[in-house]
Amino acid sequence: MAPLPTPPAQPDDATGAYVGLAAETAEQRAREHGWSTVRALPPGTVITMEFQAGRINFEVDGGVVRRCWTG
Template identity: 45%
Template sequence: MIRVLTPLTALAALSLAGCTTPSVPSDSGQVSFDPDACGASQLGAYLGVIARGPAIERIRAWAGKKTVRLTGPGDIVTLELQPDRINVETDGKGVITRIHCG
């Protein structure tokens, strides 16, 4: 028996295929991501501080050669993962709300 997919059935099948999460075996050899690879957990004292002038300069000095990315609401950022990059997120007033690696 030959079954023919209607365009609607084919569209539904394709849209559901995009919802699946690929499974990766744990022994695949992939490098796991250390959420504190950049040491961001040590910068918690800067949460709630305005990310201008001295505060951001001290974070950059502490980071040394590591990249520090300062972002605000609505900023367009790349999605590539850089474990040693320090991401400093601010709210609309420039206050640091989150510091994390990636």
């Protein structure tokens, strides 16, 4: 049986700390903390649910991060 692959490490970062920040500030902070992909989405955007290591997602409404999750 083949060994299970080890997923790449993600930055050790609290996603809740981004909620309430301006989108530009959140993106800058995420890049400074080592996220390789930063994705800002408007509310209700249809997205696929595949997990991508190193990606942080922001739901942005009115220029402010309302929700944040990884993958």
